[in-house]
Amino acid sequence: MTRARLTWNGNAVIRGTHDGAVRGLRLGSEHVLQVSRERVPIEEGTLERSGTATVDEQSLTAAVAYDTPYAVRQHEEMxxxxxxxxxxxxxxxxxxxxADTVGEIIAAEMRRALR
Incomplete structure (x- = not known):
């Protein structure tokens, strides 16, 4: 009879996937920010420079935003x-x-975290 011993490191796996997801969200949101900066209307560059990418590590959400008084108007006025x-x-x-590229970035970082 052959015996095997299995050690389950569930907490480490959960921690690793969370950390990988956070890194993936950070890289993915920075990617979207960079692509959007190439399209943002530009006069003096103020709107472009106001762009930020942030990640909430607890809720695993990311946001990309532009912060000028006219950012929404510039975005919506066709x-x-x-x-x-x-x-x-x-x-x-x-x-x-x-979206697909960001998904691939997040998946790659999660895989990397589980190695």
Missing amino acids: DYRHDAGRTAKFLELPMAEE
């Missing part, structure tokens, strides 16, 4: 004219377009 490559919906579109 009739404004912008320089080539710059557009309204400068955050919404990259978030949708990069």
